[in-house]
Amino acid sequence: MSSEQKKLGLLALTALVISSSIGSGIFGISTDMAESASPGAAIIAWIVVGLGVLMLCLSLINLINKRPDLSGILSYAEAGFGPFGGFISGWGYWLSAWLGNVAFATMMMSALAYFFPVFGNGNNLISIIVASVILWLMFFLVNRGVESAAALNTIITICKLVPLFAFIVIAIFSFKADVFTANFWGTLSGNFETKEVFSQIQNSMMVLMWVFVGIEGAAMMADRAESKSVAGKSTILGLVGLLFVYILISILPYGLMEREAIAELGQPAMGYLLASLVGPWGAAFVNIGLIISIFGCWLSWTMLPAETTLLMAKGNLLPKKFGELNEAKSPTFSLFFMTVLTQLFIFTLLFTDKAYNFAYSLCTAAIFVSWIFVTLYQAKYSFENREKKGEMLQFVIGVLGTIFYLWAIWASGIEYFLLCLTVYILGIFLYVKGRKEAGVEKVFSSKEYITIAFIVVGAAISIYMLATGQIAM
Structure with missing residues (x-):
């Protein structure tokens, strides 16, 4: 690619945000x-979740505008908490992204099984083979150029939104208020009871996050945007679009059939719901939409982790090999490294029936690390500049966001967060190599050694919990 690379505009970046988020989860969220x-x-x-995610988005927009010299969310962690902080954030983001691809592989095979029963439950040998072929197809596609892959992603985003909006329209016209209000609070008394309702909210956190x-x-791809302001606008537009779609698709089903009946539906739940309203073609329509949706999201999440390791290598947080670009300006080694690890994890689908839930739980737990660093730096930066107009409001946004995500880690299952720490041990060795290549003699400070000790202890606890069955696979 020439030195004058084609930059990503508002539409392409907004599509990236939406496509990166709308994957398999929305089709089974009911x-x-x-x-x-x-x-x-x-x-x-x-x-609650909408406000929490809004705090993150507002923090990202503020930092994109105030610190245009920084690139990607991991750079905020490094600017606020040093190189090791940048590594922890970036490694968590990278881990989250490729684990998400494992979840997509599982669900895509399940969707294909609707049309081709040979795929079974989506975790047999033929499923593994086909998922592996798609995985390496993604590698070659993104390796040919990130910008061209993003352009294809825009088209895919438009296509996969069609069945979602079709479901919304049909569900609105079929909505029954008496069914929706029959067991509104889900309590024994039928009334609002704080403890029981809060427990329900807590139980739904992992699904919503x-x-x-x-x-x-958009923030991760800000360097490839037409401008930093475009990246900020894309983030807000993406959030508004996602909230609109998510809330309608998850709430409307309560007015279509009883809660107990919805909970017993197979996956993707949206297909069974639509089939109950319009006939068998509804399930086929949704499964096709799901396959397209996963393909688009899988494509996005092949770009994002490669971009992460590229940025980390540029910042001397990983070995220089991760920062090498081919003629199409794509980080070939980073892509290959991630694809091999994803391939290895896909093989585990042969040994568990809960690979999808396990993979997306780890994916979500890992991304919390990166998100917390964003809100922490938002609070730190705003406090350091508190004498300037509006900075105290930005400080409050950062503090609220940090509190929310700390609570989210606990509420959604801290055991998955601890399990993610096992992969950090591998990353620390790569981090040391990257720092040594950059000529850094003293890699860790005394405080950072304490952090490493926490990571090792947390990883050991998670392995014990996994071995004793306290963490379900």
């Missing part, structure tokens, strides 16, 4: 939510 929460609790949960992974996509 059942996942019905298992965790009643209509009333689900609405409150969306308000999973569908927002990818919201930071």
Whole structure:
């Protein structure tokens, strides 16, 4: 590619945000939510999560505008908390992205099984082979050029939104208010009871946070945007679009059938719901949409982790090999490294029936690390510049965002967060190599050694929990 690379505009970046987030989760969110929460609790949960994600998006926009010299969300962690902080954030983001691809592979094979029964439950040998072929197809596509892949992603985003909006329209016209309000709070008394409702909200956190992974996509690709302001606008437009689609698709089903019936539907739940309204063609329509959706999201999440390791290598947080570009300006080694690890994890689908849930739980837990560093730096930067107009408001946004994501880690299952720490041990060795290549003699400070000790202890605890069955695979 020539030195004058084609930059990504508002439409392409907004599509990237939406496509990065709308993957497989939205097609199964009806059942996942019905298992965790009643209509009333689900609405409150969306308000809480919506505000929490808004704090993240506002922080990203503020930092993109105030620190245009920084690139990607990992750079905020490095600017605020040093090179090791940047590594922890970037490695968490990278881990989250390729684990998400494993979840996509599982669900895509399940969707294909609707048309081709040979795929079974999506985790047999033929499923592994086909998923592997698609995985390497993604590698070669992105390796030919990130910008051309993003252009294709815009088209895919438009295509996959069609079945989602079709479901929304049909569900609105079929909505029954008496069904929706029959068991509104899901409590024994039928009334609002704080403890029970809060428990439902907590139980739904992992589901809700999973569908927002990818919201930071425009910020990660800010260097390839037409301008930093375009990256900020894309983030807000993406959030508004996602909230509109997510809330309607997760709440409307409560007015179509009883909560218990929704919870017992197979996956993708949206297909079974639409089939109950319009006939068998509805399930086929949704499964086709799901396959297209996953393809687009898989494509986005092949670009994003490669971009992450590229930025980390440029910042001397990983070995220089990760920063090498081919003629199309794509980080071939970073892509290959990630694809091989994804391939190895895909093989585990042969040994578990819960690979999708396990993969997306790890994916969501890992991304919390990067998000917390964004809100922490937002609070730190704003406090350091508190004498300037509006900075104290930005400080409050950062603090609220940090509190929310710390709570989200606990509420959605801290065991998955601890399990992610095992992969950090591999990353630390690569980090040391990268720092040594940059000529840094003293790689860690005393405080950073404490952080490493926490990572090792947390990883050991998670391995023990996994071995004793306390973490379900």
